[in-house]
Amino acid sequence: MKNQKGFTLIEIMVVIIILGLLAGLVLPKFLGQEEKAKVKIAMTQIRDLEGALDMFKLDNGFYPTTDQGLDALIKKPETGRIPDKWRDGGYLKPARIPKDPWGKDYVYIAPGSENREYEIISYGADGEPGGEGNNADIESWKMQ
Numbered sequence: 001m002k003n004q005k006g007f008t009l010i011e012i013m014v015v016i017i018i019l020g021l022l023a024g025l026v027l028p029k030f031l032g033q034e035e036k037a038k039v040k041i042a043m044t045q046i047r048d049l050e051g052a053l054d055m056f057k058l059d060n061g062f063y064p065t066t067d068q069g070l071d072a073l074i075k076k077p078e079t080g081r082i083p084d085k086w087r088d089g090g091y092l093k094p095a096r097i098p099k100d101p102w103g104k105d106y107v108y109i110a111p112g113s114e115n116r117e118y119e120i121i122s123y124g125a126d127g128e129p130g131g132e133g134n135n136a137d138i139e140s141w142k143m144q
Helices: 009-060
Strands: 107-109 119-122
Touching (some): 009 119
Antiparallel strands (some): 107 119
């Protein structure tokens, strides 16, 4: 017998089948983690915005209104109640309001409902109020 090197077609097919089975078991778990990560990113961004809003209030004695919006954190408001001690350079670094992980703007309402000073909301993956799972709203007052 000759000394043969290499793999037979059957060996290659067995390896491909095994890899396909492994991918079928592992990939769905990784894909589910992506959505969980987006929720955590949204929560972190909301916390950062809350910190910047608190610094704004510490300097000026009030939170920006709904009309002034989160933009008041990066640009001194020119309408409504004008802050006297607005911090040069703003309250966010870099000086931009982040989009939520699904590429949409955060909703800012001030004053908020139920005696809340403000509310920050991401409407989740579907961008619509309400929803469950990946489409669930992420609301600043409900975060732990």
